[in-house]
Amino acid sequence: MSRYTPPEQSKAGQVFDIAVVVVAIFVALWLPLKLGLAGAAKSIDALDAKTWEALGQNPTMASIWEKLGYTPETAHDIIQNRFHYFIDWPTLIIMAAVLIGYFIFLFRASDREYRDVINEKFDDK
Amino acid sequence: MTIALEPAVHGDKVSLLRVLGPAHVWALGVGIVLVGEFTGWNFAADKGGALAALIVCWVVGLLYTSVAMIDSEVTSTVAAAGGQYAQAKHIVGPLMAFNVALFLVFAYTMLEVSDAILLGDTIVAKAGVEGLNHNAFIAATIVTLAWLNYRGVLMTLNVNFVITAVAYVSIVILFFSVSPWTQGAVLKLNELVTPGNALPYGWIGVIAAFQFGIWYYLGIEGTTQAAEEVRSPARSLPYGTMAGMITLLIAAAMTWYVCASMMPWEYLGTTYYPLWDAAKLTGSPLLENLLFIATLLAALASANGCINDAARAWFSLGRDRYLPSWFAAVHPKYRTPYRSILFLLPIALAFAFIADLNQAITFSILSGVLQYTFMSINIMMFRKKWPLGSIRRGYTHPFHPLPAIVLFCLCVVTFFAIFLGFGSQLIAMVAFYFLISLWFHFYRYKFVRRGAQFTMPWPKPQGY
Numbered sequence: 001m002s003r004y005t006p007p008e009q010s011k012a013g014q015v016f017d018i019a020v021v022v023v024a025i026f027v028a029l030w031l032p033l034k035l036g037l038a039g040a041a042k043s044i045d046a047l048d049a050k051t052w053e054a055l056g057q058n059p060t061m062a063s064i065w066e067k068l069g070y071t072p073e074t075a076h077d078i079i080q081n082r083f084h085y086f087i088d089w090p091t092l093i094i095m096a097a098v099l100i101g102y103f104i105f106l107f108r109a110s111d112r113e114y115r116d117v118i119n120e121k122f123d124d125k
Numbered sequence: 126m127t128i129a130l131e132p133a134v135h136g137d138k139v140s141l142l143r144v145l146g147p148a149h150v151w152a153l154g155v156g157i158v159l160v161g162e163f164t165g166w167n168f169a170a171d172k173g174g175a176l177a178a179l180i181v182c183w184v185v186g187l188l189y190t191s192v193a194m195i196d197s198e199v200t201s202t203v204a205a206a207g208g209q210y211a212q213a214k215h216i217v218g219p220l221m222a223f224n225v226a227l228f229l230v231f232a233y234t235m236l237e238v239s240d241a242i243l244l245g246d247t248i249v250a251k252a253g254v255e256g257l258n259h260n261a262f263i264a265a266t267i268v269t270l271a272w273l274n275y276r277g278v279l280m281t282l283n284v285n286f287v288i289t290a291v292a293y294v295s296i297v298i299l300f301f302s303v304s305p306w307t308q309g310a311v312l313k314l315n316e317l318v319t320p321g322n323a324l325p326y327g328w329i330g331v332i333a334a335f336q337f338g339i340w341y342y343l344g345i346e347g348t349t350q351a352a353e354e355v356r357s358p359a360r361s362l363p364y365g366t367m368a369g370m371i372t373l374l375i376a377a378a379m380t381w382y383v384c385a386s387m388m389p390w391e392y393l394g395t396t397y398y399p400l401w402d403a404a405k406l407t408g409s410p411l412l413e414n415l416l417f418i419a420t421l422l423a424a425l426a427s428a429n430g431c432i433n434d435a436a437r438a439w440f441s442l443g444r445d446r447y448l449p450s451w452f453a454a455v456h457p458k459y460r461t462p463y464r465s466i467l468f469l470l471p472i473a474l475a476f477a478f479i480a481d482l483n484q485a486i487t488f489s490i491l492s493g494v495l496q497y498t499f500m501s502i503n504i505m506m507f508r509k510k511w512p513l514g515s516i517r518r519g520y521t522h523p524f525h526p527l528p529a530i531v532l533f534c535l536c537v538v539t540f541f542a543i544f545l546g547f548g549s550q551l552i553a554m555v556a557f558y559f560l561i562s563l564w565f566h567f568y569r570y571k572f573v574r575r576g577a578q579f580t581m582p583w584p585k586p587q588g589y
Contacts (some may be wrong), residue, residue, distance in 0.1 A: 003575075004574070004575045006572045006573060007571065007572065009449065009572050014449035015449075017449055018451075018468075019571065020564065023561070024561050025231075025472060028553065028554060028557030028561075029231075029235075029476060029477060029488060031254065031478075031553065032478060032549065033479060033484060038422075039567075041548075042545050043361065056322070057389065058316060060313050060316035061316070061317060064317075064387070064389060064392075064406065065392065065407060067389075068392065068405075075392075076392055078392065078395055079389075079391045081177070081329070081395075083172060083330075083545070085330070085333060085546075088548075089489050091544075092541075092548075094140065095548055095552055096545055098555050098556065098559070099540060101559075102496070102555050102559050102562075103560070105562065106220060106221050106562060107218075107502075109218075109220045109562070109566050110213075110221040110222075111217075111218055113218045113219040113220055113566075113570065114217065114218030114219065116587075117218070117219065117575050117579055118589045119589075120575040120576030120577070121394065121502065121576035122585045124588075125580040
């Protein structure tokens with residue numbers, strides 16, 4: 001197998017590639033924040049009666065909350081801010097398909113590249 | 126085992142310096158991870174309750190024990206800077222290696238961001254001054270640690286060893302100060318974790334808690350990044366990694382026991398400072414100040430190790446031309462990958478200013494779990510392509526393929542856990558990795574030499 005000689009990349013090309021990577025990183029990490037997609041999916045189950053009993057806190061728990069500087073009113077939003085787990089099947093299926101598709105692409109494309117590497121490396125000997 | 130070092134490209138015929146021993150490997154691994162005991166693990170209580178946080182502490186501990194076993198075998202054989210990146214390059218292929226390096230860079234950079242935010246928030250909370258902002262503390266932390274990394278790996282990891290040891294000892298001191306053998310005086314586990322609230326969301330909450338259970342140990346695999354700078358990789362890497370894992374399992378158990386016995390799970394699940402809060406609740410100013418300092422030290426040690434690891438992964442990408450080779454330069458005096466360190470500095474700063482703590486942690490966890498999924502398949506391919514006896518291994522992990530199967534199954538559960546509450550973020554991140562993979566495969570790879578990527582003195586893999 002003939003040895004592959006990669007083209008030399010110009011300085012401008014290198015700078016452009018660095019810019020592509022930086023933009024991609026910022027889009028991947030910043031966009032979910034900007035679009036509000038990042039963070040926990042929680043909501044507050046508001047209670048009318050804001051007492052330690054209504055909030056499900058026994059005397060020991062209540063005393064610790066108070067030691068930490070909270071009252072039933074100020075602790076309400078912490079205690080009642082809950083996850084509401086339910087399985088959204090279409091989203092779950094999309095997520096599974098995206099993940100599986102990603103890994104299949106990774107392994108198949110990697111294998112094609114790997115065969116070239118091995119052929120060139122070991123055909124030299 | 127001796128590994129031939131590749132010279133740095135770009136005319137810089139300078140290589141990384143082999144100066145580290147097992148203690149540095151331990152410090153690198155535990156230093157990165159220990160901050161997880163000071164913040165982050167407790168969000169598992171938010172997702173599933175206090176008992177769920179304990180269950181995932183042990184089950185995820187099993188996941189990481191598998192990671193450490195697998196990693197020790199592969200790394201003691203593929204001892205090159207970049208760690209899992211170098212493994213992927215030799216075992217799976219270039220595109221996988223490119224992705225693995227990005228997993229590493231993102232996991233560590235976002236962990237560094239989390240550390241800096243924690244440090245800034247902790248100082249602001251301690252100061253209690255109206256209007257004091259954490260940004261100055263974040264910037265000072267990231268810039269100072271980047272400078273330390275720029276100056277040299279030995280100094281960096283010596284500092285890490287000391288501050289990690291102090292932070293660890295503080296957990297032990299807190300544990301014994303609250304009379305762990307007695308309930309009712311300081312610790313009130315029976316009254317705080319009751320049959321009614323132990324699992325407030327039931328078993329689905331336990332599964333959901335896997336996401337932040339990862340935070341107990343995330344980063345221990347970072348020990349492999351120092352492979353080219355360790356004097357005896359075959360001995361130091363497995364020893365340092367496994368010792369680190371044992372250290373962390375003990376710290377995680379002590380941390381859960383103290384915190385769950387001192388705070389209601391709703392508070393525990395949302396505070397940024399569970400151990401510092403526990404110290405405050407003891408009423409001892411000495412313990413409170415000790416845990417305040419320890420929280421800062423743990424954050425510093427972690428951020429320090431993260432800069433070290435992310436820069437080496439980025440450096441490796443440049444060295445193999447997966448990214449512009451400009452990144453592959455080694456500093457002629459300090460022998461560090463200085464351009465990679467400097468390049469990642471503004472990225473970390475930017476995200477430290479725009480993300481909050483649990484978002485940064487989730488970004489880091491996502492990249493970590495993608496990487497662990499790769500590792501479970503990677504070890505299977507490694508054993509298949511080079512069966513035992515065909516090449517010299519520094520360490521051979523027992524019970525293969527059980528650890529790989531356990532690791533893979535736990536990764537699947539963790540993906541589901543992330544879906545429960547953070548699904549959109551997961552899809553956005555995977556979409557990014559997919560798009561950047563297309564860019565690499567169809568464009569960037571043309572600049573990469575083919576056979577030169579394979580640098581291990583191994584025979585041709587079976588099946589090729």
